[in-house]
Amino acid sequence: MRRAKVKRNQAAGCALAIIVFILGVVIFFLIPILGWVGGPILCIVAVLIADHRDKVWRCTECRAIVPRG
Secondary structure, three states: OEEEEEEOOHHHHHHHHHHHHHHHHHHHHHOHHHHHHHHHHHHHHHHHHHOOEEEEEEOOOOOOEEEOO
């Protein structure tokens, strides 16, 4: 067994990231002062959501995956 990181549920993560990114851009333009701070923060959060990786143990012989806890 060796340590590894795998992406899980990539489509749902990307869809959620796109929605949060669009929400951040809309807030940036529609709410004058608060949006200038909150909008970019939401855009950064969207990038972090899209690149979520789970830490796992991976068997070197059969490539089975066991979550690291």
